[in-house]
Amino acid sequence: GNSVTQMEGPVTLSEEAFLTINCTYTATGYPSLFWYVQYPGEGLQLLLKATKADDKGSNKGFEATYRKETTSFHLEKGSVQVSDSAVYFCALLYSGGGADGLTFGKGTHLIIQP
């Protein structure tokens, strides 16, 4: 079946540090890949997505590239801010023609210190 593995947290960084959160997946076919972010006390917000191999999703300074050869979709940001502190979820969607559900990773808690 489909699955998503992402690095365990918490990940603690200083402001302006470079961020990488690793995500790898197992899926049949060619899924779409997503990163969602959950700020404290809020719901899941779509951060970025990529729908095919070599696509790069980007938003708010975050980027992730769909790497089919390594089945990965690592999240990166060049310079993090305290306001980026949140839980980040990697997810995949394999649409078999119906309204399939997203398969999520366990989430990575990111803490940015001033």
Add this chain to the structure above:
Amino acid sequence: EPEVTQTPSHQVTQMGQEVILRCVPISNHLYFYWYRQILGQKVEFLVSFYNNEISEKSEIFDDQFSVERPDGSNFTLKIRSTKLEDSAMYFCASGTAYEQYFGPGTRLTVT
């Protein structure tokens, strides 16, 4: 910016009681979803709904669960007889078959 809303934000119920969790999807979306997240675990897909019927469902979505779109705006999840293990955060989402937008969640506590 339109968003998915959910009510209540927190529901406490006794084991064996029925609960209904409510969601108002984004108005022009056609696909609706429910997920749950047990504390400390992954977000798990429960069910999707399209064209007034269930489109897909997971193994978790057994006979105790049902969904309904009673009018043009609401989308509900009913749990018929709650169990302790139903305690979780329940997220509604709406969107397309290729992209989903989530509500803030309802925290369900079964005592």
